[in-house]
Amino acid sequence: MPFDADRRQLRRRLRARRRSLGAQAQRIAARRLARRLLAEPRLRHVRHLALYLPSDGEIDPTPLIALLARRGVRIYLPVLRPLVENRLWFVRLTRRTRLAPNRFGIAEPQTRASAHPARRLPAWALGAVLLPLVGFDARGERLGMGGGFYDRSLGFVRRGVGRRPRLYGLAHALQQVERLPVAPWDVPLDAVVSDAGRVVPSHRMKPETARNDDRNAKRAGG
Numbered sequence: 001m002p003f004d005a006d007r008r009q010l011r012r013r014l015r016a017r018r019r020s021l022g023a024q025a026q027r028i029a030a031r032r033l034a035r036r037l038l039a040e041p042r043l044r045h046v047r048h049l050a051l052y053l054p055s056d057g058e059i060d061p062t063p064l065i066a067l068l069a070r071r072g073v074r075i076y077l078p079v080l081r082p083l084v085e086n087r088l089w090f091v092r093l094t095r096r097t098r099l100a101p102n103r104f105g106i107a108e109p110q111t112r113a114s115a116h117p118a119r120r121l122p123a124w125a126l127g128a129v130l131l132p133l134v135g136f137d138a139r140g141e142r143l144g145m146g147g148g149f150y151d152r153s154l155g156f157v158r159r160g161v162g163r164r165p166r167l168y169g170l171a172h173a174l175q176q177v178e179r180l181p182v183a184p185w186d187v188p189l190d191a192v193v194s195d196a197g198r199v200v201p202s203h204r205m206k207p208e209t210a211r212n213d214d215r216n217a218k219r220a221g222g
């Protein structure tokens, strides 16, 4: 199917692009991202926030950990669920949390410890989830690693009923593409935030600004 072939090729290209960033560029991008996220009004009152440990050139959200801890925010990390296919747990990160590489080589809280329900929060109870992404577009669509982990774990958001976390895709500006193919299972993001700006999908904007797609695209590009 051309749809899958498209996405695969795009993933390869965009992953190579983000991996090409040097350590210094990564540090600067991470700092800019943290500054933007701290200023995000809708994150101001969040008490429980999930982020990720960066891998494969992803923009690094970890400078936020200490900054948010000062606000009293509790931080959670995604853990690959054992036995259930392609779903995540969100496990509390504390100073005592022991990390181990998962099957993709990404550090995560150890599975055994993560199995304790007291160490986790169901996704609907989180205030916000910061999602890693491979690509995004000016409409706020997201392309992930292809496992459907976040799409499955946050699938309840699409039903539009009950509590739900705010969803922020995090990216380097160079991960923006013209237009992404959309899949029916893609979870709708509240915004994509990059080192250079932010994109708010038009369905999330106030009516008077929803028309202005151009301005939105510019903001994302820097």
Ligand SMILES: Nc1nc2c(c(=O)[nH]1)N(C=O)[C@@H](CNc1ccc(C(=O)N[C@@H](CCC(=O)O)C(=O)O)cc1)CN2
Residues within 6 Å of the ligand: 052, 053, 054, 055, 058, 078, 079, 080, 088, 104, 106, 132, 133, 144, 145, 146, 147, 148, 149, 150
């Ligand atoms: N930092 C971070 N943590 C994360 C994610 C992520 O995208 N970034 N995930 C978001 O989903 C989950 C892990 N998902 C992943 C999905 C695919 C591959 C991956 O590298 N796949 C290989 C081929 C598969 C294999 O090696 O078996 C590839 O595409 O080359 C990595 C992580 C949970 N934790």
Ligand SMILES: Nc1ncnc2c1ncn2[C@@H]1O[C@H](COP(=O)(O)OP(=O)(O)OP(=O)(O)O)[C@@H](O)[C@H]1O
Residues within 6 Å of the ligand: 007, 142, 143, 144, 145, 146, 147, 148, 149, 150, 151, 152, 155, 183, 185, 186
């Ligand atoms: N809610 C869901 N229920 C069942 N299958 C799903 C769901 N979400 C995604 N999938 C399946 O997962 C596979 C990967 O989806 P997709 O390519 O959109 O992943 P992704 O968004 O790039 O990855 P991730 O969410 O892990 O970052 C697809 O083949 C899709 O059929």
